[in-house]
Amino acid sequence: MKTKAxxxxxxxxxCVDAEQGLAHSLDSNQFDLEVVHLGDNxxxxxxxxDNGIKSVPALLIDKQAFHINFGASLSDLS
Amino acid sequence: MKTKAxxxxxxxxxCVDAEQGLAHSLDSNQFDLEVVHLGDNxxxxxxxxDNGIKSVPALLIDKQAFHINFGASLSDLS
Known part of the structure; x- marks a missing residue:
């Protein structure tokens, strides 16, 4: 079974750089990647x-939050 | 040809969390992953x-630096 990312x-x-350069570089045989735009959603x-995300872009893999560089704080999106 | 990461x-x-949870999650068919311990090396x-790394842990993929969470500043390692 694939792990959710x-x-x-x-x-x-x-965010765009991190999505293209890192998120889509994950092993797709191992991970089911969902891309969530927090501005639109x-x-x-x-x-x-709740998942520990403090800023975007970020990857949540197996309940671990990996903040990648810094685009915007989550508090600035709410 | 594989891309160097x-x-x-x-x-x-x-760093350990990022290595196990993220670095080793890259698609190994697409990337040649090198792990460099800057304390030891x-x-x-x-x-x-020179590659734009400012803190560790970080991933360099295709000349793009992705800083993942924050462990230590590069200046603290030199």
Whole structure:
């Protein structure tokens, strides 16, 4: 069974680089990648926060939050 | 031909999490991953700096530096 990976972003340039350069570099045989735009899907903000996401872009893999560089703070999106 | 990916770290707990959870999750058919411990290999520090690495853990993929969470500043390792 594949592990779920969620890439949270907000459409910022730093986010786009991280999505293209890192999120889509994950082993697709191992991971099911979901890409969530927190600007467009503000209903997912509390889920992201509960998962330990503090800024975007970030990858959630196996319940671990990996913040990648810095695009925007989650508090600036809510 | 595979793309070179370099994971720079310093053996810190945040580094270990990022190595196991993220660096080794890259598609190994697509990437050749090199893991560099900058504490043990201080000769690689200037290379890391030239590649835009400012802190560890970080992944360098296709000349793009992705800083993952925060373990230690590069200046603290030199």
């Amino acid at each position: 969620i890439f949270y972003h907000a459409g910022c340039p730093v 503000s209903s997912r903000l509390s889920e992201a926060k | 370099i994971f720079y770290h310093a053996g810190c707990p945040v 201080s000769s690689r520090l200037s290379e890391a700096k």
